[in-house]
Amino acid sequence: MFVFLLRRLAQAFFVMIVISIISFAIQNKLGDPVQQRVSMTVSPIERAQLRQQLGLNDSFLVQYWRFAKKAVHGDLGTSYYYKAPVLDVIFKKLPATMELAFCAIIIVIFIATPCGILAAIKPRNIVSKIVVAFSTMGLSIPIFIIAIFLVYIFSVKLHIAPSFGRGETTNVLGIWDSGLFTKDGLRHLMLPSITLAFALMPIFVRLIRAEMIEVLQSDYIRFAWSKGLSSRRIYFIHALKNTMLPVITVGGIQAGTLIAYTILTETIFQWPGMGFLFMDAVSRVDTPLISAYLIVVGGIFVTTNTVVDLIYGLVNPTVKLANHGL
Amino acid sequence: MNLLSVNNLHVNFHIKGQDLAALIDVSFTLNRGERIAIVGESGAGKSILGFSIVNLIDKPGYIKSGSIKLQNKEITTMTPRLLQEVRGKRIAMIFQDPMMTLNPVLTIGAQLVEAIRSHTRISFKDARNIAIEKLHSVQIASPEKRFNQYPHELSGGMRQRVIIAIVLLLNPDIIIADEPTTALDVTIQAEIIQLLLDICRDNSMALLLISHDLGVVSRVAERTIVMYAGRVVEEGPTLEVINDPQHPYTQGLLNALPQMALPGQRLNQIQGNMPSLNERPTGCAFHSRCPYATDKCRQQQPDFIQSGVSSVACFMVENMITEFEQNTDEESL
Amino acid sequence: MRHLKKDIIPPLQESRWSHIWAGFLGDKLATLSLAILVFYCLVAIFAPLLAPYNINSPNFMDLTNAEIAPSWISGDERFLLGTDDQGRDMLSVVLYGTRLSLTIGICAVLIQITLGICIGLISGYLGGRIDNFLMRCADIQLSFSTMMVAIVFLAVFQALFGMDMYQQLAMIMLILVIGLAEWPLFARTIRASVLAEKQKEYVDAARIMGISPKRIMFKHILPNTLTPVLVIFTVQISNAIVAEAALSFLGLGMPASDPSLGALISVGFNYMFSGSWWICIIPSLTLIILILVMNMLGDWLRDHLNPKTYRD
Numbered sequence: 001m002f003v004f005l006l007r008r009l010a011q012a013f014f015v016m017i018v019i020s021i022i023s024f025a026i027q028n029k030l031g032d033p034v035q036q037r038v039s040m041t042v043s044p045i046e047r048a049q050l051r052q053q054l055g056l057n058d059s060f061l062v063q064y065w066r067f068a069k070k071a072v073h074g075d076l077g078t079s080y081y082y083k084a085p086v087l088d089v090i091f092k093k094l095p096a097t098m099e100l101a102f103c104a105i106i107i108v109i110f111i112a113t114p115c116g117i118l119a120a121i122k123p124r125n126i127v128s129k130i131v132v133a134f135s136t137m138g139l140s141i142p143i144f145i146i147a148i149f150l151v152y153i154f155s156v157k158l159h160i161a162p163s164f165g166r167g168e169t170t171n172v173l174g175i176w177d178s179g180l181f182t183k184d185g186l187r188h189l190m191l192p193s194i195t196l197a198f199a200l201m202p203i204f205v206r207l208i209r210a211e212m213i214e215v216l217q218s219d220y221i222r223f224a225w226s227k228g229l230s231s232r233r234i235y236f237i238h239a240l241k242n243t244m245l246p247v248i249t250v251g252g253i254q255a256g257t258l259i260a261y262t263i264l265t266e267t268i269f270q271w272p273g274m275g276f277l278f279m280d281a282v283s284r285v286d287t288p289l290i291s292a293y294l295i296v297v298g299g300i301f302v303t304t305n306t307v308v309d310l311i312y313g314l315v316n317p318t319v320k321l322a323n324h325g326l
Numbered sequence: 327m328n329l330l331s332v333n334n335l336h337v338n339f340h341i342k343g344q345d346l347a348a349l350i351d352v353s354f355t356l357n358r359g360e361r362i363a364i365v366g367e368s369g370a371g372k373s374i375l376g377f378s379i380v381n382l383i384d385k386p387g388y389i390k391s392g393s394i395k396l397q398n399k400e401i402t403t404m405t406p407r408l409l410q411e412v413r414g415k416r417i418a419m420i421f422q423d424p425m426m427t428l429n430p431v432l433t434i435g436a437q438l439v440e441a442i443r444s445h446t447r448i449s450f451k452d453a454r455n456i457a458i459e460k461l462h463s464v465q466i467a468s469p470e471k472r473f474n475q476y477p478h479e480l481s482g483g484m485r486q487r488v489i490i491a492i493v494l495l496l497n498p499d500i501i502i503a504d505e506p507t508t509a510l511d512v513t514i515q516a517e518i519i520q521l522l523l524d525i526c527r528d529n530s531m532a533l534l535l536i537s538h539d540l541g542v543v544s545r546v547a548e549r550t551i552v553m554y555a556g557r558v559v560e561e562g563p564t565l566e567v568i569n570d571p572q573h574p575y576t577q578g579l580l581n582a583l584p585q586m587a588l589p590g591q592r593l594n595q596i597q598g599n600m601p602s603l604n605e606r607p608t609g610c611a612f613h614s615r616c617p618y619a620t621d622k623c624r625q626q627q628p629d630f631i632q633s634g635v636s637s638v639a640c641f642m643v644e645n646m647i648t649e650f651e652q653n654t655d656e657e658s659l
Numbered sequence: 660m661r662h663l664k665k666d667i668i669p670p671l672q673e674s675r676w677s678h679i680w681a682g683f684l685g686d687k688l689a690t691l692s693l694a695i696l697v698f699y700c701l702v703a704i705f706a707p708l709l710a711p712y713n714i715n716s717p718n719f720m721d722l723t724n725a726e727i728a729p730s731w732i733s734g735d736e737r738f739l740l741g742t743d744d745q746g747r748d749m750l751s752v753v754l755y756g757t758r759l760s761l762t763i764g765i766c767a768v769l770i771q772i773t774l775g776i777c778i779g780l781i782s783g784y785l786g787g788r789i790d791n792f793l794m795r796c797a798d799i800q801l802s803f804s805t806m807m808v809a810i811v812f813l814a815v816f817q818a819l820f821g822m823d824m825y826q827q828l829a830m831i832m833l834i835l836v837i838g839l840a841e842w843p844l845f846a847r848t849i850r851a852s853v854l855a856e857k858q859k860e861y862v863d864a865a866r867i868m869g870i871s872p873k874r875i876m877f878k879h880i881l882p883n884t885l886t887p888v889l890v891i892f893t894v895q896i897s898n899a900i901v902a903e904a905a906l907s908f909l910g911l912g913m914p915a916s917d918p919s920l921g922a923l924i925s926v927g928f929n930y931m932f933s934g935s936w937w938i939c940i941i942p943s944l945t946l947i948i949l950i951l952v953m954n955m956l957g958d959w960l961r962d963h964l965n966p967k968t969y970r971d
Contacts, residue, residue, distance in 0.1 A: 015799065026815055136951075136954060136955065136958065137951065139954055140897070140947060140950040140951040140953075140954045141947050141950070141951075142901050142904055142905055142908075142921075142946065142947075142950070143905075144904075144905060144908045144924065144925075144928075145924065145943045145946070145947065148924075148928055148931060148939060148943070151931075151932075152931060152932075156931075156932055217384070218426065219421055219422075219423060219426035219427050220426060220427055220428055220429040220430070221429075222377075222382065222384075222421070223419070223421055223427045223428070223489075224429065225382055225413065226380055226382060226413050226414065226418065226419040227413065227414040227418075227440075227441045227444070227492065228409075228410045228411065228412070228413035228414030228415055228441070228444060228445060229410075229414075229440060229441070229444050230410065230444060231406070233440065233444065237432070237440075238429050238432070241431045241432075242429070242430070242431055245431070252802065253801060253802045253804075254804075255802070256802055256803045256804030256806075256807045257804040257806060257807070259804075259807055260804055260806030260807040260809075260810055261806065263810055263909070264806075264905060264908070264909060267909055268928075278814070279814070279909065279910075282814040282815075282817060282818055283910075285818045287818070290814070290815065290818065294811065301802075301803070305802055315431075316431065317430070317431060317433075317476040317478065318430050318431075318476065318478045
């Protein structure tokens with residue numbers, strides 16, 4: 001277990017290094033720090049001096065080392081637009097994105113799991129047929145179109161849910177601005193989280209259904225039937241756990257997709273989260289913010305993947321953790 | 327009284343609009359404590375017969391007609407609730423591949439205890455004690471340790487022992503063992519068969535052994551049923567069937583055994599393959615591979631006739647018997 | 660030697676294909692999907708001939724004609740499907756948009772296949788360290804998800820080169836990014852079938868006869884790995900088209916002056932609530948139907964060609 005943990009952490013560390021190099025390269029190449037600091041009137045000689053002072057003439061590796069050292073201390077630079085440390089800017093937006101993603105994941109888990117199971121154990125049931133049809137259709141409708149229709153129905157026609165912004169938030173424990181505790185906040189959360197959930201739902205419904213069908217045909221399920229167990233025990237103890245193992249792995253892989261879709265969802269609903277901030281930063285060419293976003297998201301992503309792998313290792317007794325590669 | 331009686335059982339598979347017969351007109355009885363073997367090539371319908379006895383045929387298969395009675399209770403029409411009572415408690419099954427039969431994500435203990443607790447109201451602790459006792463009785467060393475292990479930590483032979491322990495938990499009347507040793511090493515095969523035999527003898531449990539290994543069959547079973555292409559073709563006491571096979575198919579099976587051929591000689595395999603479900607020939611299904619086949623065999627299905635202590639479905643045997651009877655009649659005249 | 664040669668030729672599967680084709684024609688939904696897809700392809704190829712207006716002519720954009728509803732509502736017979744915010748004929752724009760989306764999708768998948776086949780063959784055939792390294796790269800790449808890589812890459816590219824330059828290169832960039840980001844799927848599939856194929860006798864026989872590894876890979880193994888590739892192919896094109904649409908919707912794809920379906924939907928989104936719903940709905944429906952038929956075909960192929968079930 002310990003060896004596995006160590007290997008996994010080493011790999012996470014390696015991926016983080018690569019991400020930081022990329023984001024450093026972006027910051028280094030995209031913006032000219034000298035241009036940012038001095039006015040147009042400064043002579044080329046003075047500029048060259050400043051370059052020397054700032055260490056911009058050092059080799060790439062030396063500069064990267066400086067960048068990494070500062071990064072470890074939580075200093076990723078200052079946003080050109082917000083004139084504030086980029087990490088502060090990002091962490092202020094973090095709760096919004098986290099709550100959005102969290103709600104979407106909850107919706108996916110509580111709808112996709114029962115739907116997938118039902119479609120597998122009662123394939124002739126009318127509800128299962130609808131579920132299967134919807135998951136095929138859902139896979140074919142891009143989420144921004146789903147978002148457009150949701151907005152049209154629920155905001156424009158029915159006036160149930162607002163189509164942009166985050167609404168009223170309350171401060172929890174002094175660090176977290178939450179929209180989960182006010183009615184207004186929840187109403188604002190409704191459409192974006194449903195949209196985001198729709199992006200992942202069809203994949204999981206289909207996956208759970210397919211895995212469950214395969215598991216139900218296996219010998220150990222037949223043996224369980226021949227032991228005279230109740231169907232509830234067979235479906236939910238014997239089959240479900242085996243079904244969920246591959247689902248967990250895919251869930252880890254989908255973390256990247258989830259992050260990408262938060263960008264899309266936040267842009268559509270003008271949700272004041274990190275993705276929206278990122279697209280803003282891109283249009284304003286706010287390089288420190290872009291590169292910091294990459295590092296933060298990369299960190300979240302690597303953490304999620306590592307945690308998912310560890311969970312998989314803990315849940316699945318047949319994984320010899322030490323030999324488990326990625 | 328018969329413990330189990332199967333009468334005129336027909337099982338069909340509904341595949342792509344076709345209704346294909348997998349079992350045709352199968353009948354046999356099993357008495358308390360009796361050990362019967364079902365023999366035949368793979369695809370003859372042996373396993374389907376085993377599964378249909380506990381009404382566990384996978385879709386698209388279904389029992390088309392016939393009856394399966396367990397002490398006068400009809401299994402084919404039982405409600406799921408009652409079937410659940412029968413499975414495990416009255417009739418238990420052992421599967422072919424012990425590597426696939428235990429659930430990989432549950433501990434051995436959990437899989438033992440759930441079997442007891444789903445049939446009797448009993449505390450976990452008591453169930454655990456019974457489970458460990460049974461593990462002991464199938465000669466598993468340090469059962470307390472095994473109790474908390476997962477299947478992948480055990481060898482194949484060990485797993486088959488665990489499965490036998492699970493089967494024994496509720497002292498069933500009948501054990502159906504579907505090729506219980508095929509997936510095991512040869513050395514372990516003998517041990518498992520001996521264990522199974524001892525258990526059945528000691529507890530006077532009836533055994534329905536599905537096998538294609540005639541060596542195993544002759545050691546274990548008192549009676550043997552030979553199946554070909556979904557039908558029973560010969561049935562009789564094991565010694566009779568093996569020493570004096572009547573049906574050409576049974577003869578072919580025995581001739582194909584390696585010990586029947588001289589060293590350096592080709593094995594006497596039966597020519598051709600068993601017809602698959604959708605290309606079953608008319609008449610006797612074996613006629614295309616039978617050296618004695620006549621036009622009658624190609625057109626009509628033979629009925630069972632008594633030949634000594636066995637009963638056989640074959641026109642050739644039928645003719646021989648009638649000829650023999652005529653001869654003896656003439657002689658006596 | 661002659662009979663040996665016959666033995667090492669990979670088994671032909673002509674009868675299997677004709678069997679599958681017969682099954683396909685028997686499935687109404689699958690046949691309908693294929694018919695719709697063929698229709699889309701024809702429309703895409705002949706868009707310049709079919710479009711009622713020449714989108715390159717300077718008169719094409721005419722603000723006096725802006726936001727005219729489809730002809731069955733407005734009665735304006737000049738524009739069958741109405742016009743967009745800049746007075747462009749919707750029918751012409753959608754025809755060209757379909758053409759663009761399909762082109763980008765197919766080109767991107769061709770890149771994926773080329774890369775995937777090369778890497779998959781190398782990985783599967785050579786094995787060992789190289790295989791290990793390549794597959795680990797594939798794992799990492801796969802877990803980052805195409806959309807995330809594409810968004811980041813295109814966003815940075817846009818910031819780096821500025822909007823004008825970006826718009827000129829948008830199409831090539833989209834093809835490259837979507838093509839490069841999705842290679843692991845094909846590579847893994849090819850690798851898996853190479854590993855399975857490698858076990859078979861004809862490969863051993865070919866090797867014993869002294870045929871070079873490269874020749875064995877391309878002449879002997881590759882043809883037998885094409886079934887799973889065909890299955891992924893359709894689904895991947897639809898994925899690529901969706902990815903392109905999403906990127907265009909975010910403003911990272913095709914510019915509004917040269918719109919793909921995604922870019923059209925993006926523009927239409929702003930007019931959705933002002934009553935000019937057709938600017939958004941028409942390209943949306945066009946896109947949804949295209950993706951739906953491709954996914955259904957992909958599903959059908961997977962169910963009926965599934966390498967997993969075919970093996971036994």
